[in-house]
Amino acid sequence: MDSMSNGWGNRRGKSRFAPQSQINVTPFVDVMLVLLIVFMVTAPLMAVTVPVELAKSAATPKVDAAPLTVTVQSDGAIFIGDTPVSKEAVVAMIRELSNGETDQRIYLRGAKDVSYQQVMEIMGLIDAAGFSRIGLVGASG
Structure with a gap:
């Protein structure tokens, strides 16, 4: 029996299972087309289309008030917005401006020359008064 007729080789003597030097992209294209179809079918189902x-x-919708800004300048002066206040009057002024709502957002700014201790004292006063939404503001860049 001839070795060429048993299916183990071809005319040149190479195995038909030898590595090919060509890239077969057909399976890749098939997978991509299947994925495309899957996404085309499922994408409309992800949107809420139930009419109600x-x-x-x-009731009127609640609009978040503009945040209050507390500033500690390098000379130790404290401002709420543009109004200068004493350290003892910070909490009273914040309560007045926020109408007693403790969920008011408060931004605390400190000049770069101010000691960390001064800023933390003001932050501690505000936090002890029940205002927990305090954000520290810094310069970017």
Whole structure:
């Protein structure tokens, strides 16, 4: 029996299972087309398309108030917005401006020359008064 007829080789004597020097992109294209179809079918299902008529309400939507800004200058002067205040009056002024709402956002700014201790004292006073949404502001760049 001839060795060429048993399927183990070809005319040149190479095995048909030898590595090829060509890239076969057909399986890659097939997978990409299947994924494309899957995404095309599932994408519309991800959007909420159930029509519903929402109930009416007489309540007015709550709009977040502008945040209060507390500034400690390099000479130790304290300002809330543009108004100078004493260290003892900081909490009273914040309560007055926030209408007693303790969820008011407060930004605390300190000049680069101010000691960390001074800024932390003001922050401690504000936090002890029940205002927990305090953010420290720094320069970028």
